[in-house]
Amino acid sequence: MSSILVVGSLGYDTITTPLGRREGILGGSANYFSLASSLFSPVRIVGVVGEDYRAEDLALLEARTIDTKGLQRVPGKTFFWEGRYEGDMNEAITVETQLNVFEKFKPSLPEDYKSSEFVFLANIDPELQMDVLSQLSSRVFVGADTMNFWIGSKREELEKLISKVDILLINEGECSQLTKSVNTVQAVKTLTEMGVSAVVVKRGEYGFMLYSEGQFFMLPAYPVAEVIDPTGAGDTFAGGFFGYLSSLGVKPTFENLKEACVYGCLLASYTVQDFGVAGVARVTKPELSSRLTSYSKMVSGLPKV
């Protein structure tokens, strides 16, 4: 079992969905990711919070033995995002973003983090993602996420990053924007031509598509009749994905990536069933196993070949 390092945001979110509204709840990619991945492996977290960051929110991570030594606490307010969902729940509408302390964030890895073997670079400035890469001394498997803002404003830096990571985990909109292709099957092939060896496209209720070395693996999401808040589902997916892989502790095979996608997908289904991190924070290993059993039945039973 290896340690996972995640570099990303910690923040407070105000979220409105057709099923309710929550103000100033815990959010940020690094929180979703580490709550999910810590079910499998020890996690180290690098990010920045302001003076208003609540002790209970730090305690939530520490109770999961997530290593928060790499967390910078600086003067000012914590990153804040307000978003709302309408209709089909697959896309958030940003109402407001306050970068706050995140604006000047420069990730600096504590000495013992530098030998982390499994690393997830959540959605931050691709130049910072690249800077983290350069601090690593014994990487085995590194993944990155990004967002429309960076694809639009820092494409060159992003393309450089893509060619240096082992896997890209992005959603369909980002995939299409990055490759200029609306066909996801074509887009993942294009991405591998851009130098990344594997891609996971996160498709919301439609699940995911994994592509690597000319091979596909795709499954739909676990069926959830009441999607309360989709925020963080993608980061939860990445957390389950990396958590499982680092629990194996070796350079993943394609079969390992497939299994990791399923864990990511299932963990994301808990996130969408409650506001903020509440859903993923509640999941236990036995609960996850039970959902895996029920999911397996829903996606197997093909005709014999």
Add this chain to the structure above:
Amino acid sequence: MSSILVVGSLGYDTITTPLGRREGILGGSANYFSLASSLFSPVRIVGVVGEDYRAEDLALLEARTIDTKGLQRVPGKTFFWEGRYEGDMNEAITVETQLNVFEKFKPSLPEDYKSSEFVFLANIDPELQMDVLSQLSSRVFVGADTMNFWIGSKREELEKLISKVDILLINEGECSQLTKSVNTVQAVKTLTEMGVSAVVVKRGEYGFMLYSEGQFFMLPAYPVAEVIDPTGAGDTFAGGFFGYLSSLGVKPTFENLKEACVYGCLLASYTVQDFGVAGVARVTKPELSSRLTSYSKMVSGLPKV
């Protein structure tokens, strides 16, 4: 092996997609359906064509030993539809519909068709679908499709029909319109509460969701990098689905429905790879088996439970 009866449209389509344009090519739900289902079982077709219906288009069905005795040929022009696709290819934009001879179509089953055991009521007026139902003497398994126009204009008749068929095969937009729910998981539950015992929701590139007796089965579509023309994919799905079920010849179990969905889904992937019926018309059983083998690998490999 039982015979399948399909009642639906035969027509000519003009289709524009980002990859080209074809004028006056063969289309209509009954054509897509019967070309797909005849790979598995004998098919009987009921519909109407005008004087302009080309001999070669009839010959295409007869070469597959599709029984065309139930086809009415009447004075006037054949049904015509013009549509185009933009962007994500999941939804057609109707440019023009000319009902022509289809306007006064009243399905009348030849005597020996009345004992058909497997029946698919393609998208036509729900009153006509109900009328066909009343002509059947030994039905084993009956499915129906519909469209936004009938949901909007004949909801009452449609709801009555739904409660009398064994399975509904509709697309996501129709599912949402019919149940007033944007959540497909919730929507299929609502549909079974409306009296249908099983539902297949066709999701385009995202595959399908089958729901019956509290059980789900869902898989994504076979990955196609170049979708040339999605017209008829849903009817091709239904054709593969019914073709497989009628080849079993017995009242289907949930496991049978699952297998039938996979055949439907795979056959639809051929349809989208060419304009009109050209893709599905070319498929052979060995070719289909080979695609099933490759598809099976793409959707299996979950963690052991």
